[in-house]
Amino acid sequence: MTSQASRKEVNQQPTQEFNQQLLEFIERSPTPFHATQNIASMLEDAGFEQLAEGDEWSLNEGGRYYLTRNDSSIIAFIQGVSTNTASSSLDVGIRMVGAHTDSPTLMVKPQPEKIKDYFQLGVEVYGGALLNPWFDRDLSIAGRVVYRDKQSNSLNKRLINFQRPVATIPSLAIHLDREANKNRTVNPQTDIPPILFEAGSDECKDFRTLLARQLLSEHDDLKDTPDIEVFDYELCFYDTQAPAQIGLNNDFIASARLDNLLSCFCGLQALLKVCADSQTPQTCMLVCTDHEEVGSASACGAQGPMLQTTLERMLPDGQARARAISRSLMISADNAHGVHPNYASKHDGNHVPVLNRGPVLKINANQRYATTSVTAALFRQWCELQAVPLQSFVTRTDLGCGSTIGPITATQIGVPTLDVGVPTFAMHSIRELAGSQDGYDLSRVMTACFNHQGPIGIA
Numbered sequence: 001m002t003s004q005a006s007r008k009e010v011n012q013q014p015t016q017e018f019n020q021q022l023l024e025f026i027e028r029s030p031t032p033f034h035a036t037q038n039i040a041s042m043l044e045d046a047g048f049e050q051l052a053e054g055d056e057w058s059l060n061e062g063g064r065y066y067l068t069r070n071d072s073s074i075i076a077f078i079q080g081v082s083t084n085t086a087s088s089s090l091d092v093g094i095r096m097v098g099a100h101t102d103s104p105t106l107m108v109k110p111q112p113e114k115i116k117d118y119f120q121l122g123v124e125v126y127g128g129a130l131l132n133p134w135f136d137r138d139l140s141i142a143g144r145v146v147y148r149d150k151q152s153n154s155l156n157k158r159l160i161n162f163q164r165p166v167a168t169i170p171s172l173a174i175h176l177d178r179e180a181n182k183n184r185t186v187n188p189q190t191d192i193p194p195i196l197f198e199a200g201s202d203e204c205k206d207f208r209t210l211l212a213r214q215l216l217s218e219h220d221d222l223k224d225t226p227d228i229e230v231f232d233y234e235l236c237f238y239d240t241q242a243p244a245q246i247g248l249n250n251d252f253i254a255s256a257r258l259d260n261l262l263s264c265f266c267g268l269q270a271l272l273k274v275c276a277d278s279q280t281p282q283t284c285m286l287v288c289t290d291h292e293e294v295g296s297a298s299a300c301g302a303q304g305p306m307l308q309t310t311l312e313r314m315l316p317d318g319q320a321r322a323r324a325i326s327r328s329l330m331i332s333a334d335n336a337h338g339v340h341p342n343y344a345s346k347h348d349g350n351h352v353p354v355l356n357r358g359p360v361l362k363i364n365a366n367q368r369y370a371t372t373s374v375t376a377a378l379f380r381q382w383c384e385l386q387a388v389p390l391q392s393f394v395t396r397t398d399l400g401c402g403s404t405i406g407p408i409t410a411t412q413i414g415v416p417t418l419d420v421g422v423p424t425f426a427m428h429s430i431r432e433l434a435g436s437q438d439g440y441d442l443s444r445v446m447t448a449c450f451n452h453q454g455p456i457g458i459a
């Protein structure tokens with residue numbers, strides 16, 4: 001039996017369970033708002049207590065806490081316990097895992113109605129979406145809505161998710177574009193406004209009225225206050241096809257938003273595992289932020305102050321905080337490009353990550369990734385400890401390189417950081433593909449990092 005096959009065998013059942021929960025999580029999380037809500041509810045189930053940014057915090061040793069910002073970013077942490085074995089954050093630093101909650105998508109414009117023969121909605125492209133796969137899909141709509149209750153004259157907000165397919169973007173027939181298989185381009189302003197219904201089949205011509213109707217049908221508790229007026233929203237389209245384990249031998253998982261809800265889920269499971277297993281865990285942290293796909297520059301993005309402010313409130317003394325950060329580590333987790341067998345020349349021949357052969361360390365001399373030899377070596381050790389194979393990625397020298405929250409966080413906080421992720425195909429498509437082994441393995445290595453005893457680093 002090859003080591004690849006035996007690795008599969010040994011972890012078969014926990015990997016299956018992990019994947020099933022992962023796919024359910026992604027399906028229930030069509031937007032960063034839903035992802036944040038779902039992460040929060042899993043944390044609550046594990047005894048984490050919500051902190052409000054507007055309140056004064058008093059944190060207890062051994063306490064489990066989380067906070068959200070903009071309903072779309074979330075930080076969770078276990079406050080380490082000071083013991084004789086010196087596991088407080090001051091002594092041994094903070095183990096952090098970071099990922100992002102957002103994915104490229106189509107977002108509804110503020111005055112979106114386009115009505116002629118059909119009711120269509122104008123959209124903005126969010127992030128670097130691969131647009132071709134959006135055609136001929138059964139699409140739904142989800143996001144956050146702010147409305148006024150006319151009786152009390154109060155503003156309120158709710159998440160919304162139509163769930164069923166309510167829209168589609170049909171392709172143009174090949175007969176009307178004979179060049180479609182050679183030179184097809186997509187104009188995002190004119191080619192992709194989704195169609196919701198035939199004009200006249202619904203008396204409603206105003207999108208906000210449609211939203212009010214959906215709010216009332218989705219939230220039972222609003223039945224008593226049916227007089228509501230939708231003011232504003234952040235809404236996106238998503239594919240209703242459920243995530244699935246696929247391939248003749250179930251080697252793959254196919255889903256929207258694997259980049260990067262897969263990494264969020266890996267980090268969350270690692271944190272929950274530490275809670276379940278350890279009586280006196282060290283200070284461990286999960287940081288899942290929004291807006292990575294558009295550069296992370298926002299109040300709740302990785303370029304904003306959310307993490308810095310949280311660290312200041314955990315360790316108010318500047319001297320102590322600086323000492324703790326120097327002994328800490330951030331694993332920035334975001335998917336990597338596996339080598340596509342049909343396009344292998346897009347990779348450097350010595351750096352060819354394959355699906356199901358383990359997580360991928362991402363390295364870039366120009367600091368598009370934050371990995372250093374020290375942080376890479378630490379990660380490599382935890383992989384060995386867990387018998388998880390490790391691959392590495394560096395972009396072709398004649399191609400540009402993507403980036404992640406890793407370098408941004410390292411720049412903001414000064415924390416030693418590494419970039420890693422599971423290899424995937426079709427990144428930023430409406431349906432991406434990953435290996436069915438790699439997520440569980442990455443999560444186990446994160447757990448090993450959380451459980452690392454003593455200060456992190458090489459003296």
Ligand code: CO
Nearest residue numbers: 259260334335
């Ligand atoms: Co990503």
